Amino acid sequence: MTTGLPLTRLLKKPFLRSYLEDALALFGEGCSLAVIHTPDSPVLAGFAGPADEETLLSRFVSNSTDPDSIRELTVVDTVYGWLLLDSCDGAPHPQLDFVARSLCEIMQREFVRRGLGAETLDQYREVALMQRAVAKLNVSLNVRDVALALLGECMATSFPAQHVMVFFRDEENEPFHIIHALSTRGVEYAQRIAESRLFTEILAHDSQNAKAGDHHGERTVKGEIVNDLSGDDRWDIVVPGVNKLLIVPLATSHMVHGALVMVASEDSPTFESSHLKRITTLASVTGIAMANAHHFQQVQKILIALIQSIATAIDSRDRLTSGHSQRVARIAHALARAVNRDRADFADRVFNEVELEEIFYAGLLHDVGKIGVREEVLTKASRLPAKKLDLIGLRLQLWAALHAREWQELQDRLQAINTAYDLSQEDEDLLRQLARESFTVSGRTMTVLGEDELQELLTPRGTLNAEEWAEIKRHPQESHRILENIPFTDRFPRILDIIIQHHERLDGSGYPAGLAGENVLLQSRILAVADVYDSLCRDRHYKKAFSREKALAILEDEGRLGKLDPRVVRVLVDSLDAVERAQAPEPLVFSAG
Incomplete structure (x- = not known):
């Protein structure tokens, strides 16, 4: 088995040439050493010795080289190239195994070094993406703002997608609905994807994983790439122009809140595992941000309901x-x-x-x-309570009887004044006159209106007295x-x-x-x-x-x-x-x- 990775990434040409020249000292005079690899077609990666390079390469390509003079250069079960010995005497040279093993060891170390470097770089990129996503996706506690920020992050990275959309649901048993999309098509087209069995099963599978892992306190969030929808029996709908999908759940440890869906056509490049990895990183941050936003909004809805209830209770x-x-x-x-x-x-x-x-x-x-x-105080309908006005009415009748005066019209006017919104000057004059009118019964002199009653009835607007108004x-x-x-x-x-x-x-x-x-x-x-x-x-x-x-x-x-x-x-x-x-x-x- 061969690999597409060039051998020259593991063995630099200047080093390889110098190494082969030094290794010739282990062989007889007139010998040559060559390393061949196949980035596209067989080529020389390094050469040392008197032999003609083109002739040696030609013999290898035509399989006319003595197999005992060829050693595979292998790292982790992968053949990266071959070491060739061109010997004038044609005798066996066990030194060739030593040289091949040395080269493989050098390649192995470089392979590990490059792997560590690539892993470190990937981790750095993932951490950088996570930090940027956390900063941008947690700016707002509004679900739609979070979704819009997620789409912005997707647009900032190169993905082979014509359409990107974000789905969300308020409660676990409710259907997913689209809340934002970057697409030239309408929402109906986007919503149809959520109706497919493929979409349903990916997110349902995630929910089952979550329930199974509840006792661990963790959720397994797994997205999926389908680069040929026609070959997937879960794709049970027909949407013209949709041939590839990348679906990643937006979830926390307790609930799948939504999904990010990328759509590509048949002639678009395929989605790769690196795309899924980046989107999964974004999804992990988005799921938490959406959960926070959703919980915040639920609390605020309760607060609003409480506010409206308070207002209703006060008015009622x-x-x-x-x-x-x-x-x-x-x-x-x-x-x-x-x-x-x-x-x-x-x-x-x-x-x-x-x-x-x-x-x-x-x-x-x-x-x-x-x-x-x-x-x-809130429901006070008159300046004086009815019982007190009845008492004034009795005094008025007694005063009228003692002075041979008509009293019914005066009592009607007092009742009208007691509930009037505004007082006229005529009303005020009448009240002050009645406060001066007096009579004597059983040696006790009293006025029709007492001073406190007069002040209550003289309230210029409304029915509240000074103390009640202060309240x-x-x-x-x-x-x-x-x-x-x-x-x-x-x-x-x-x-x-x-x-x-x-x-x-x-x-x-x-x-x-x-x-x-x-x-x-x-x-x-x-x-x-x-x-x-x-x-x-x-x-x-x-x-x-x-x-x-x-x-x-x-x-x-x-x-x-x-x-x-x-x-x-x-x-x-x-x-x-x-x-x-x-x-x-x-x-x-x-x-x-």
Whole structure:
């Protein structure tokens, strides 16, 4: 058996020529030594002595050389060449065996040295590939980003493939679906490969190996090359132009997460074991990166579900605020997109997708702090409770009887004032008048309205007294305190600031910090407009829902007074139909990096 490796790689020509000249001293005068190898056809690798080189080579090719004068030069059962002796006397020369053994020993040592060098180089290349792959494939905790990075690594290395694709599955029993491809064909063509028995069995075999090796804590990841699909009975589909496949599972010790598939046509070079080795190295890193990304995204989905549940739970404490946080999040997100499109006042400010996502989640969570507000405060429908108003009614009737006055109309007005959203000057005058009206019973003088009752009823807007209002005003800080322990990652660096500022006003009249002007984030101004708009358009215990026109008029007034940002209000007015039609964005994961 001969090999395609040239003998001259193991015996350098200058050395061989010098060695043969020295070896001639072991033989009689007139002898010649030659070493012949066959890189393509027999040629002389080295020669020493008086014989004619061409004649000696010709005799070897024609098999006319005395077999006793030829020795094979063999390394590891492979013939690399032959040592020839041309002797004038034709006598046996046992020295030839010594020379041949010496040359074989020299070749053996060079073979080992070259093998160690090649192995070291392969290991270095594999380590270098591993390091580069680890750096590039672990940049993102997003499965699609990992797949795209894998394709980039494949393109950076020369592979005989026309098409490269990455398949993934979310759970072990789910089908594989394509998530990225470098191909001139459509996804349907790519997806058909995953439906073949060849694809299924390679990845199923890997899964069985994994289960069998669970007690060792390791997974056997084995890819496969098929350079002639027509000869493989597992290829049970027909895809024109697909004749060669390289399939490598993307796996960890617990699960096959996906597969990298390379496709080549019939006239393309064949896939080799070196290709499979490099891809397997990339696959080992990719499998771990995909598993990390998948697990991270699963955790984030749980976190998002928790966030949505928290928002729903807060809103559900009061039937009239049910869905408020979801609506505010949707409106704020759509309004921020409308701000992006506005070139009149916001030409120099455009929110990117991550910032838009941040505004959406800020809207979902903006009222989380209300978990610490008493339910009787959240659902307070009147300035005074019904029992206290009934007591005032009894005093009013007694006062009217003693002074021969009509009382029913006054009681009706008190009941209306008790639940009114705003007080008119006429209402305020009436309350102060009733607080001055007194009567005496059994020697005790009392007023129709006590001082505490008067102050409660004089609440200018809404139904909350000063103490209750102070309790409500603490909810942005409570939201911040609760949410600061949630790992939003660096993706949402301002979400807590947006939330804590959503009740700040540009004129400094807001809460909790009384921030003003540019100290209030634009995101918080957008959230504030969305929050006020939804509150105005919905029934509350202290008021009925306003029409869209009335709600917008109130927002515009707030803008003119310097409380809400008038530019954001204008954008809402101009794009209200689009904002209200906008759907909530799909739940997104908080990708790292």
